[in-house]
Amino acid sequence: MAETSTPKMTYRYLGNTGLKVSVLGYGNWINSDNEKAYELTRDSIKKCFEAGINYYDTAEAYGMGSAETLMGRAFTELGYNRKDFVVSTKIFTVGKGPNDRFLSRKHIIEGTRNSLKRLQMDYVDIVFCHRPDYETPLEETCRAMSWLIDQNMCFYWGTSEWNAARIQQAIGICEKLNLHPPVVEQPQYNMLVRDNFERTLADSFSQHGYGTTIWSPLCSGLLTGKYNDGSIPEGSRFAETPYMMSKYNEYFGDDDKKKKTMEQFNAIQDLAKEHGLTMAQFALGWTIVNKDVSIALLGFTRLTQIDENLQALKVLDIWTKELEDKCEALLNNLPDAGMNCRNWQ
Structure with missing residues (x-):
């Protein structure tokens, strides 16, 4: 029988910054804007905060601003000291107007101001560019993001779903113009989606100490164990x-995919059970074992999921090379490190 005591929270520096963040964070992208959703947001934040989670992520695009409104209302009602938690939001799109989207100076600054109003905060700790914008000059975006920091609207800025070349280009522009560079990326990363994080972004980690806040560490719920029989539960998001x-x-x-996936998922679940964990806890723990992961973001549809997911911290204590090798054998998707010219004969 697995112990149900809550493990002690682990904190890491957010990349090459002095900001310490909990390795598990809260994201409210799945919430709607009704009163029931507000109560879930408030109660989730309270339970997360009491468990040592200090990182809370949202975006202007989530519910077209309603997610920020819910989070701001919750923090105001709960009355926590602002120094005790970290908030990030993301700017890219919030409406249908020609300047309600993308990464122009106008939208970045006006969008952030509106986000702060919805959050009822004087500042957020991090503002992300929610997606790359290949039409706006990158220098304009970098200048606007740096300006936010100069105006104390945020302390850091970051990127989300940017490729390594775009990140490197942004850092280069900031170095040349003496601007505040981006310090953190928000990519997808989990047992099933690895290539971008482990291979493409590797230089961003090694050269710049780039931090990461991971979205979808359970691959949209596929790694929870709910789908291991190949069916879709009634009322689930997939349905x-x-x-x-x-x-x-x-x-x-198709039948071949289903057979292969079911065999793989059930094998992962069996390995998790050997260590007294659910498949979801083990898969989440697998993500945060990677030291290039600063934070794995979690969303909740019920409060009991918080305690369940906190058990993933146990994986940090049980992880060994032997366990890693067992996982790799089951996953069989280790990214190709690329050609090493030194090995040419």
Whole structure:
């Protein structure tokens, strides 16, 4: 029987900064804007805070601003000291107007001001560029993000789903113009989606000490164990959302895929059980074992999921090379490190 005591929270520096963040963080992208959603947001934040989670992520795009409103209302009601928690938001799109989206100086600054109003905060700790914008000059974006820091609207800025070349280009522009450079990326990373994080972004970690806040560490729920029999539970997000259904079909879309995925998922679940963990706890723990992961973000549809996910911290204590090798054998998706010219004969 697995112990149910809550492990002690682990904190890491956010990349090459002095900011310490909990290795597990809270994100509220899945919430709507009704009163029930507010109560879940407030109670989730309270429970996370009491468990030592100090990082809270949102975005202007989540519910077209409603997620920020819920989070701001919750923190105001809870009355926590602002120095005791870290908040990030993301700027890219919030409406249908021609300047309500993308990464122009106008939208970055006006969007951040509006985010702060919804959050009822004087500043956020981090503002992310939620996606790359290949139409706005990158220098304009870098100048605007640096200006936010100069105006004390945020302390750091980061990127989300940017490729390594774009990140390097932004850092180069900031160094040349004496601007504040980006320090953190928010990519997807989990047992099933590894290539970008482990291979493409590797230079950003090694050369710049880039931090990371991981979204979808459970691959949109596929790694929770709910889908191990190949069926979609009634009322699940996969049953109700076309995007989620397309994700499901990547792994269960035909009989061959379904058979292979079910065998793999059930083997992972069996390995987790050997260590007194659920598949979700083990998969989440696998993500945070990677030292290039600063934070893995979690969303909750019920409060009991918080305690369940906190058990993933146990993986940090039980991780060994032997366990890593067992995982790699089951996953069979280790990214190709690329050609090493020194090995040419």
